[in-house]
Amino acid sequence: MLEIKNLHVSVEGKEILRGVDLVVKAGEVHSIMGPNGSGKSTLANTLAGRPGYEVTEGEVLYKGKSLLEMDPEERAREGMFLAFQYPVEIPGVSNTYFLRAALNAVRRHRGEKEVDALEFLKLVRESAKLLKIDDQLLSRSVNDGFSGGEKKRNEILQMAVLQPSLAILDETDSGLDIDALKIVAEGVNALRSAERAFILVTHYQRLLNYIVPDYVHVLYEGRIVRSGGKELALELERSGYASWENQASVSTAGR
């Protein structure tokens, strides 16, 4: 599904990712953990194609194609989805018709028939119910005046409707209370399948109690410094990132 090789990324001239390697196969759930500033969000945004993230070295293959040459919209149409850490408010654009336009863009790309408004409304209402999203939020402007939790649930709603092959969740758990977190996790778990992969970017182990990953990676100063199974998350919960921080300060001092 996804193969990241020696990825180096700079933002505003500052190198953030310094050689990331990662392979994600269909059906797998990977969690990327790490302290603030380690490059987790940079990785997520680079994969989604956000402008301003400059790849200086390395390559990324997505479904066998070179991902980095694709525009953000092409990536989305090829089944990639980024749940934003900070979902954007777009006053004046209705949540429902924005999402239908997105779905139809993806379907056109796949050579499928577009869904009409009625079919779509049925589809979106089902997903909204699962995520306990009020119908009234559907007709409002995209994220406009939504609470933090509503915004995050709206991201998962979009994911449920767009049915991506690879979903990247960028700190979807931050700022959520435990009830909202459970709802979001249920939404994600309902989408888990043998054809679909997830990358969960998170700062907290808490999320992983509800969405159990197959692999956990620790990102530190722009590199994956350790990979393991779900038990690695528990270990991190106990010991924190301190052990790497010590190692790093030694290695920076040596440089």
Place this chain on the structure above:
Amino acid sequence: MTAQTTISTLDQAGERLLQLAQQSRPWRSGRLAALRREALDIFAEQGLPEPRSEDWRHAHLGPVREELDYIRPREVGAARVAKSLLEASPFAGVGGSRIVFVDGQYAASLSDLTRLPPGVLLATFVEAQEDSALQEHLGRYATFGDHPFTALNTAGFEDGAFINIRQNVSLEHPLEIIFLSLGEESGRVVTHPRVLVLAEAHTKVPIVELHLGAGRGRYFSNPVTEIVCGENAQVDFLKIQVEDCDSFHFGRLESWQDRNATVRTAVITLSGGIVRNDTGSALDGEGGYADLDGLYLLSGKAQVDNFTRIEHRKPHCGSREVYKGILNDQGRGHFRGRIIVKQGAQGTDAKQTNKNLLLSSGALANTKPELEIYADDVKCTHGATIGRLDDEALFYLRSRGIGEASARSILIYAFAGEVVGRLHHPEIRQAVDRFFLSWLPRGEVVRAMAATESING
């Protein structure tokens, strides 16, 4: 100002414009003839405005002063127009009844006055000049002592549209007034379109005033519209400009409101060359309410200025003003919004917003709110922004599979949506919406999105 101390010598353009006004057809009505004489005197004295004066500092008067070939319209205007030209307009068919002027002259063959409901008068000035209501009100609201272009219009108009809605009459379909400008290649055709709307007490009327350029020649349109809204009456007035890119349009729209009256004006500039809109609103009875909306789309080298003035004269009146500009290419747009709260106008609630969206690095927007408040129990707010398309929002839309051109159009459409959504009359709203979508790159995508759901939901 300096104009008071210097004895005005008309420049060449001013002289020519005065000459053309003097040549206009005489009025049978003594009142109209007197009004013309007064206006001629004032224009002869003042000429075109001083570019340095505060009200005209930002106006693009250069080309107006430098034009040497102002001419009168040809008499045969209407005969040159095929009905298809009007039907091609997105606004065709919006109205129930329609009055059409071609280069300032009434075009009976293009008008439809056969289906006017009882209690509604829609007639030309030529026909209605002896009407006492017309004589009483014409020129009372768009005063011209301090407004050279209004003086010029009052001196030069040869016909116009008079609308009189009798007490308690409520109209469902908009009345449509169309001013079509053909222009000439050999010179710049000068016209002074004029409209008077008299909505008596307890009436309700939607009106569309459409200014259309035929895209074939040069012209200078200098229209003045006065709206009188009686007690508890409601007027929805939409002025739409689809003018040619080398035309001049200097327009004035003045409304006066009695007790508990509501006037909603929207001035929508979809295309033009040099455009200046002076839009004024006088709340002269307790409990009145005024909506002033504007939307200006600028591309090429268009220059569009909107000067608005809202006068709260009596207590407990409200006004809401939303002007939005979308500026592309080398477009230049100025907005000045003046709100005056007179002494004793307690309980005034006024809110003004001007927002500008710049789509290119060559576009320029300028905004200036002005509040003059002489009462103490008043709520007045204003806000203005000038910005570009939100990169974050653009990326958000693209990250969901929506192409860049479509994403841009969606955001531009959403920006304008606030004004379009405030248009009160559904037929008018839909017509503006259709035009706007046809103007947007990849508008068909946005249209498909909006097809079944409310546009501004």
